Amino acid sequence: MAVTRTTKILTVKDQIADQIRSDIISGDLLPNTKLNEKELAERFGLSRGPIRDVILQLTKEGLLISKNNCGASVNCILEPKLQKLMIKLRREIEVFALEQIKDKLTERDFNALDNILIALQEALENEDYTAVTKIDISFHHYIIEKAGGDELVNIWYPYVMRMRLNYKRIVNTEQCVNEHRAILNALREGNIAQAIKSTKANIK
Amino acid sequence: MAVTRTTKILTVKDQIADQIRSDIISGDLLPNTKLNEKELAERFGLSRGPIRDVILQLTKEGLLISKNNCGASVNCILEPKLQKLMIKLRREIEVFALEQIKDKLTERDFNALDNILIALQEALENEDYTAVTKIDISFHHYIIEKAGGDELVNIWYPYVMRMRLNYKRIVNTEQCVNEHRAILNALREGNIAQAIKSTKANIK
């Protein structure tokens, strides 16, 4: 059998959600910006129904904050203590994931992760920092999903999103790709301890 | 000013969500049971719109699992390793909460928690185990909310719900109320270390 390229099918709602997430990450939508259902519906050429679903979803992820009968707005950054807690918890989830996939990674997985890093490098060269952030997330997402499936992704995702809301910019562009390469290399060598160490260094 | 009794206003959706959560906790809705939007709408005398919102919300909480165009069904119990991870993470959140509220609790709070325990005792005597579970959760909820507001509640809630899905029954009825009383007593005495110890013992 030839190599099967898995093209992921995205629902309309997923695409809208992705777009709004990008807008928030990129800074186009600043904290406290109010999201108007009607406007969003017109922007995406849809009715308010699906938009409401997306807003509810992003609210659960912590990116938006909703009040009854008052709509949703972009959430603010966390207070430092909560921020620290979330970093700690996210680290533990990622460490758990690494321990789980220790012996499960195939050559196919390494290739997939390699490709992600290539895309990351490219986005960095293009200075497309929104793309950088999304690709960065997708690297971690791949590992989390492999380790614990959707269940684990679902509890992991809110932490990532909230952290991204706090630090909008990738400060150290080179460091970013190097850190991820370190993780991947350690995984390739089967050196989980090092992979964990590198991951902890990357999550901050 | 007289004592202001705070009666919480619940939206329609919150009430429906609560009801479905109860049905799952009580065992009326077993894992893999499919939820039909139309049936639910008729049962609650609503249209499908709000029902869809509730389903999406419960899916994000991990109680339901949804597939595109195929509806939602009650989620299964977690595999042991994920279960252990979630217990660990929930403990850390609750410990964090206790450390935060150390000096913030007023007499009003102690009374509120006392009342919760009285209700817990009563539910136990009536052998209404669904109520027991809900009141149990509300005790912890009170502390989490006090410590970190909705932000913290939002990341905490999924863990509680998923754990409840795993152990449906309160095994040790007396132990349950005793454990919570130990937490409250420690808080009253300002003995946070003991409160943390008791909380850790309670979350399992």
Next chain:
DNA sequence: AATTGTTTAATTGTTTACAAAAGACCAGTG
């Protein structure tokens, strides 16, 4: 007999129209 293709029923996804709540504005009053 097993598998593939087609039709049909049921269910979800989306749109549109309507009801209710919140916020803005402005006049009137102390």
Next chain:
DNA sequence: CACTGGTCTTTTGTAAACAATTAAACAATT
């Protein structure tokens, strides 16, 4: 001047009709 009280507008919440997708039952073919 501040403040209450009302109307008006805007926005969200809900309902009901329509479109699209899926699953199942059945027929046809190899």
